[in-house]
Amino acid sequence: MTSLLVIGGSGFLGQQICRIAVSRGMNVTSLSPHGMPNFGNKQPLWATEVRWTTGDVFEPLSYTNQLIDATTVVHTVGILLEADYYKRFMSIKESPLATISRIGIHCLGIDRNPLASESEKPKTRQYEYMNKKAAITVAEAASKLPNIHTFIMISAAGSFPGIPERYITTKREAEEYIANIKSFRSVFMRPGFMYSPSRPISVPLSMIMGAISGLTGGKAPFIGAAGIKPLLVDHVAAATIEAALTSTVSGAVEVSGIENLASRLT
Numbered sequence: 001m002t003s004l005l006v007i008g009g010s011g012f013l014g015q016q017i018c019r020i021a022v023s024r025g026m027n028v029t030s031l032s033p034h035g036m037p038n039f040g041n042k043q044p045l046w047a048t049e050v051r052w053t054t055g056d057v058f059e060p061l062s063y064t065n066q067l068i069d070a071t072t073v074v075h076t077v078g079i080l081l082e083a084d085y086y087k088r089f090m091s092i093k094e095s096p097l098a099t100i101s102r103i104g105i106h107c108l109g110i111d112r113n114p115l116a117s118e119s120e121k122p123k124t125r126q127y128e129y130m131n132k133k134a135a136i137t138v139a140e141a142a143s144k145l146p147n148i149h150t151f152i153m154i155s156a157a158g159s160f161p162g163i164p165e166r167y168i169t170t171k172r173e174a175e176e177y178i179a180n181i182k183s184f185r186s187v188f189m190r191p192g193f194m195y196s197p198s199r200p201i202s203v204p205l206s207m208i209m210g211a212i213s214g215l216t217g218g219k220a221p222f223i224g225a226a227g228i229k230p231l232l233v234d235h236v237a238a239a240t241i242e243a244a245l246t247s248t249v250s251g252a253v254e255v256s257g258i259e260n261l262a263s264r265l266t
Contacts, residue, residue: 002244003027005070007057007138008077009050010037013154013194016237017074022046024241029066031055057134060141072150072244073142079130080160080167131170136177143183150185150244153178154236157192157228157255175252187243188252191236192228206230229255235262 008014009030021028029051036052055063142148159168195206209230239261243249
């Protein structure tokens with residue numbers, strides 16, 4: 001039986017990966033800073049089948065036992081912006097207009113101290129840490145254990161307009177490093193924008209991006225991932241589980257490949 005360790009299992013995509021893995025009869029463990037997500041007054045039945053644990057991705061000793069119990073690791077951790085504006089926007093905790101203004105100011109650099117170095121930013125909000133070092137740290141820890149056969153990293157199809165190029169270059173650097181680890185099969189899922197009715201603001205955004213993708217055929221490099229077909233988060237999760245179960249899948253899996261894998265489960 002496949003035993004799955006989902007790094008960031010309490011997050012937007014991580015929860016769906018856990019849910020679908022449970023439905024496929026896998027043993028599922030989630031690792032995140034806070035353990036079980038807040039389901040409100042109604043915890044879904046599938047969540048009772050997940051072992052919710054806490055740990056720090058940068059401290060492998062905090063999740064050694066979870067790795068020992070796993071055969072497959074799925075790493076979902078990453079950030080889009082080196083600030084919390086994206087999560088505010090997607091969770092609608094402030095008005096979309098206010099958050100768009102904040103994002104614009106951040107991307108223009110108006111809110112930054114020009115004398116501040118990269119090392120002065122909180123590590124949890126740096127691309128080099130969250131998009132690169134986090135994945136590499138977990139992969140290196142997993143590579144030392146003979147029971148880990150597959151490592152899946154949730155990467156990205158590309159960057160978005162106004163987002164620093166380091167967002168995607170750090171992910172690609174992590175992919176390259178992990179691909180050279182030969183003790184397990186490595187898979188890099190590269191979705192574009194992910195949406196879900198559970199995040200209402202994501203639906204109209206996905207419609208806009210879908211229209212752009214339809215007009216350009218998904219070939220508009222000047223707008224990056226904004227011109228790539230958006231995917232329902234459930235489909236990305238389903239494709240991830242199918243990749244975990246299919247030994248012939250390895251390397252980068254682009255949007256079309258994600259759709260093909262998801263179609264086997266949906």
